[in-house]
Amino acid sequence: MSTTAEIREAQRAFLGLLERPLVTPATDAALHRQIVQRQQAVTDYARRVGYRIQRVGHAVRLIRVPIDGEVTAPPRPADAPSPRLLSLACRIAACCEEISGAVTLQRLSDMVRDLTAAPGVQLSVYDPDDREQRKQLRDAAAFLAGWGVLRRRTSDERLLDEWTESGAGPGAGYEVDRHALLLMTSPDVLALALNPEPGGDDEQGATRTLRHLRALLETPYLAYADLPAAEADALRMARGLRAGDLSQMTGGTLEARAEGLLLVLDDDEEKPATVADWPKARAADWVALLAADQAGRDGTRQPDGTVHLTNAEVDAVIDYLIDDRGDYMNKPQKGVPGAARRDAETLLTELGLLTVAVDGSWTLAAAAGRYRDPTITFTETGERTR
Missing domain, CATH: 1.10.10.10 (Winged helix-like DNA-binding domain superfamily/Winged helix DNA-binding domain)
Structure with missing residues (x-):
């Protein structure tokens, strides 16, 4: 029987592979050692979401096998390779x-x-x-x-x-x-990526649990509004089971909100994060955090929990924050036109909390409500904390 420490190591290794799917001793010696030592448990976790672990020599790779012709992926970061x-x-x-x-x-x-x-x-x-x-x-x-x-x-x-x-x-x-x-360059992996097989209605039902687990592992949240009505109802009924699955694989907690579900990982410095480490103690994060809060208050709430703001309403939110909360901003954000808004849009989009339309309007995701009423203080060392 595995000890609590061994289970935690396996969970860290699995999360580490989600973050860095190809690992060698040269790229991350500590993570590689954890994966090799807990390979059986990590392989079992991967199988539970339809993934594969492949090992050649000292190199280990997590293969995200497509479901219904698609691979679940988080929002594309701004610094992603071209x-x-x-x-x-x-x-x-x-x-x-x-x-x-x-x-x-x-x-x-x-x-x-x-x-x-x-x-x-x-x-x-x-x-x-x-x-x-x-x-x-x-x-x-x-x-x-x-x-x-x-x-x-x-x-x-x-x-x-x-x-x-x-x-x-x-x-x-x-x-x-x-x-x-x-x-x-594995040929079978390239074939999966370049020629995924589309699924039919039967496969949609058969793979429902896998798709939900992947969305909760790989993306910031899973909104009921993004699912067909019958599938959303089924997820509400099965959220206790999904919570148990995710707890075993990651050690995290499934947070249930009226609009959907999200995975919250424990505050463990040794555990690699599969989601962005946000907010950090920097001006861009504070602007994004405050903008999400104020936009959620000032915008028009939709039936699915999202919040909509016109381009002019977004400008009004940013102007208010510069005037009222400028202490948390740097000089470019306060002095360069559009800088604070760009920082907020970049971070919130990467986090999957915001969609910016061509006309500049915002649609704030329901999950942004989790960051309502942020409290930012200055410590004795001058650092800001949430």
Whole structure:
């Protein structure tokens, strides 16, 4: 029988894989050790939501198998890699298939250039003589290093800067981690991602529990209004069961609100978070927190629990906050037109709490009500706390 400590370690490992789906000893030694030590429990947790754990050598990957042709995903963060960067990262990964051992950034650049210029290859051209494209390739290599496919072997940033600016020199030295590369470029995983099988009405019913668990694990909340009426009623009836499932897998608590459900993780510094760590002690977070609260008060509440504000009403909310709560803002937010609003929109959108329409109007999610009546104080050290 597993001890409480062992169960907690397995939960942390599972949450860590949700946050970082490809793990090697080089990318996160502590998380990798937890996953390997509690692999059976982590594998069981993954199976409960229809995921797979795949291991090649020392590399471990969580595979999010699509359901009904879709993969549940959180809101796209503002700093997410661009399609161009992802395309270059895929090309570098393809070139790494031909490499064993060490390779320089210059060599990778030559290989990507040759790959895109090959007859019959329908890819946008990569020009290594263009400084901007060299920067993009540098960032794509760093992206792969973050996932453990490449391991940086040189530490001299001057070489990297020189190559980026002028194309001279080796750039940087890397070593290819073939275990991580095999997991990233696995043909069966690519097939699932590129050709997911759409489901029918029968599969919708059969996969209902999996879809609900995934939404609660991967997204900020699950709103009843986003589900068909019959499915929403079924979730209300089964929320006790879902709470038990999620507690066993994560150690968290399922919070039931009139508008839906959300997973609240325990305040544990050692536990990786699958959701954004918000709010933090910084001005952008305070602006977003205060804007969500004031918008929830001033906007028009809809039957599904969302709150709507016109573009003019949003401006009025921000102007009021600058005048009344400016102590929590930095100089650009108070002095640069539109800065406070941009910060609030960026963070609240990433958190899945806000949708901004083309006309600038806001639709605040029902879950934003969880942050009502925030209290912000200054500690003795000058730090702000919620």
